[in-house]
Amino acid sequence: xxxxxxxxxxxxxxxxxxxxxxxxxxxxxxxxxxxxxxxxxxxxxxxxxxxxxxxxxxxxxxxxxxxxxxxxxxxxxxxxxxxxxxxxxxxxxxxxxxxxxxxxxxxxxxxxxxxxxxxxxxxxxxxxxxxxxxxxxxxxxxxxxxxxxxxxxxxxxxxxxxxxxxxxxxxxxxxxxxxxxxxxxxxxxxxxxxxxxxxxxxxxxxxxxxxxxxxxxxxxxxxxxxxxxxxxxxxxxxxxxxxxxxxxxx
Amino acid sequence: xxxxxxxxxxxxxxxxxxxxxxxxxxxxxxxxxxxxxxxxxxxxxxxxxxxxxxxxxxxxxxxxxxxxxxxxxxxxxxxxxxxxxxxxxxxxxxxxxxxxxxxxxxxxxxxxxxxxxxxxxxxxxxxxxxxxxxxxxxxxxxxxxxxxxxxxxxxxxxxxxxxxxxxxxxxxxxxxxxxxxxxxxxxxxxxxxxxxxxxxxxxxxxxxxxxxxxxxxxxxxxxxxxxxxxxxxxxxxxxxxxxxxxxxxxxxxxxxxxxxxxxxxxxxxxxxxxxxxxxxxxxxxxxxxxxxxxxxxxxxxxxxxxxxxxxxxxxxxxxxx
Numbered sequence: 001x002x003x004x005x006x007x008x009x010x011x012x013x014x015x016x017x018x019x020x021x022x023x024x025x026x027x028x029x030x031x032x033x034x035x036x037x038x039x040x041x042x043x044x045x046x047x048x049x050x051x052x053x054x055x056x057x058x059x060x061x062x063x064x065x066x067x068x069x070x071x072x073x074x075x076x077x078x079x080x081x082x083x084x085x086x087x088x089x090x091x092x093x094x095x096x097x098x099x100x101x102x103x104x105x106x107x108x109x110x111x112x113x114x115x116x117x118x119x120x121x122x123x124x125x126x127x128x129x130x131x132x133x134x135x136x137x138x139x140x141x142x143x144x145x146x147x148x149x150x151x152x153x154x155x156x157x158x159x160x161x162x163x164x165x166x167x168x169x170x171x172x173x174x175x176x177x178x179x180x181x182x183x184x185x186x187x188x189x190x191x192x193x194x195x196x197x198x199x200x201x202x203x204x205x206x207x208x209x210x211x212x213x214x215x216x217x218x219x220x221x222x223x224x225x226x227x228x229x230x231x232x233x234x235x236x237x238x239x240x241x242x243x244x245x246x247x248x249x250x
Numbered sequence: 251x252x253x254x255x256x257x258x259x260x261x262x263x264x265x266x267x268x269x270x271x272x273x274x275x276x277x278x279x280x281x282x283x284x285x286x287x288x289x290x291x292x293x294x295x296x297x298x299x300x301x302x303x304x305x306x307x308x309x310x311x312x313x314x315x316x317x318x319x320x321x322x323x324x325x326x327x328x329x330x331x332x333x334x335x336x337x338x339x340x341x342x343x344x345x346x347x348x349x350x351x352x353x354x355x356x357x358x359x360x361x362x363x364x365x366x367x368x369x370x371x372x373x374x375x376x377x378x379x380x381x382x383x384x385x386x387x388x389x390x391x392x393x394x395x396x397x398x399x400x401x402x403x404x405x406x407x408x409x410x411x412x413x414x415x416x417x418x419x420x421x422x423x424x425x426x427x428x429x430x431x432x433x434x435x436x437x438x439x440x441x442x443x444x445x446x447x448x449x450x451x452x453x454x455x456x457x458x459x460x461x462x463x464x465x466x467x468x469x470x471x472x473x474x475x476x477x478x479x480x481x482x483x484x485x486x487x488x489x490x491x492x493x494x495x496x497x498x499x500x501x502x503x504x505x506x507x508x509x510x511x512x513x514x515x516x517x518x519x520x521x522x523x524x525x526x527x528x529x530x531x532x533x534x535x536x537x538x539x540x541x542x543x544x545x546x547x548x549x550x551x552x553x554x555x556x557x558x559x560x561x562x563x564x565x566x567x568x569x570x571x
Contacts, residue, residue: 077448089443092570103447109429145570
């Protein structure tokens with residue numbers, strides 16, 4: 001396997017406080033990589049740096065060997081590096097179906113005066129399929145603003161999938177999702193990887209989830225990568241335990 | 251009270267409502283569909299009216315060339331304003347637009363050689379000669395009136411303005427129903443989310459500002475033709491806010507809510523001048539003119555309280571977060 005995403009010495013400070021301080025790690029194509037770390041470790045800022053929402057002060061981000069750290073968010077997304085948000089960004093006054101359809105990549109009907117009938121039919125078929133996958137098909141024509149928090153999380157995921165991502169960055173996909181739904185969500189994520197060969201980078205607080213789902217785990221603390229490896233390797237790593245529990249344990 | 255039953259008078263009210271419909275349709279596209287807070291819409295209307303008048307009266311261009319050129323210049327002004335300012339946050343963009351429309355008005359007031367300055371379009375020609383820009387338009391209007399066997403000038407204008415308004419409404423309605431319109435609504439709902447899905451938010455906003463400004467330019471043309479003369483004072487920021495009132499009255503995000511809002515606004519605005527019975531008759535007519543603003547204000551307050559979605563909006567959409 002080769003590195004699909006390379007994060008090299010990325011740093012970003014806010015008002016003199018370093019949120020990300022020279023983070024370096026790789027994401028292998030086709031893998032599920034978990035990005036963990038205590039609160040304030042810089043996970044969200046790093047996510048924003050990778051997806052173009054926050055400019056890096058220094059360092060570089062390479063996707064398929066090409067630099068993306070100076071690109072606009074929509075350009076990064078078009079390359080297939082697609083994110084979800086920690087709090088779902090539901091388009092509330094649009095229907096659930098529209099939320100998904102609007103994510104269709106390269107839709108000719110999205111140009112003013114463009115003809116997109118065929119693309120629209122294909123997009124609709126895929127949207128139906130994805131909505132059925134997460135059990136939202138019954139709500140397809142409801143306004144997305146009527147969905148519950150957990151359902152919105154699923155809708156965000158489905159919407160991101162409609163873009164046909166190659167690397168999907170999930171920002172706390174389990175936050176606010178009920179325990180029963182969590183199991184289902186994990187199953188969907190594993191299915192997706194198997195079916196479409198999507199690479200996943202997941203920021204998550206739920207350590208059980210990360211350790212179960214991930215091939216590799218990257219541990220961030222104080223804006224730097226302090227450990228990297230398989231879930232078992234990371235679990236046994238002294239520095240990781242220190243980061244989570246403080247240095248004066250035991 | 252005779253004017254109350256005068257067809258001519260109500261035709262005039264209808265013409266103004268038609269012009270407001272076209273003006274507000276631009277705002278509907280910008281704010282109702284895309285979420286752009288434009289408080290300087292009247293500036294683009296002024297650019298349309300002035301460009302046409304200058305090209306005809308000063309350059310001797312045919313009205314049939316000057317009119318589309320004026321609409322194009324209005325649209326281009328939207329592009330020029332949008333390029334540096336649409337990257338700003340929505341509230342800052344709103345401030346830039348209101349400043350823009352005031353700049354347009356001040357330029358029109360002070361660039362005497364170009365615009366006729368304070369005196370208005372009458373001073374577009376040589377000193378001592380009253381300039382005209384609507385000779386061709388008057389002939390066209392007479393021709394239409396003859397063809398349709400309409401004797402009245404105002405009624406003819408009513409037919410022309412509303413024919414144009416309906417065509418523009420229909421085109422906008424068709425456009426916003428496409429996947430293109432869906433992207434606009436996604437940007438209105440959450441532009442970060444739209445960008446995360448690969449949508450070029452700035453490009454769509456620019457397109458919409460250009461189209462909305464061009465619509466304001468069309469409204470400016472009809473305004474110029476209807477009144478045969480205008481000056482910078484005709485394009486006060488108040489006009490922008492009248493368009494906003496119409497937008498809120500009719501309902502956001504609905505194309506056909508615009509003519510409804512404009513008709514109600516026109517009716518209330520014109521109708522209040524007939525409030526000359528006691529006790530209101532103790533005010534003189536100039537004082538009564540202000541009553542209509544009070545009435546419109548009360549209508550808006552009542553609407554916000556009882557029907558925040560506007561006359562044609564959907565209530566269910568208002569409660570979503």
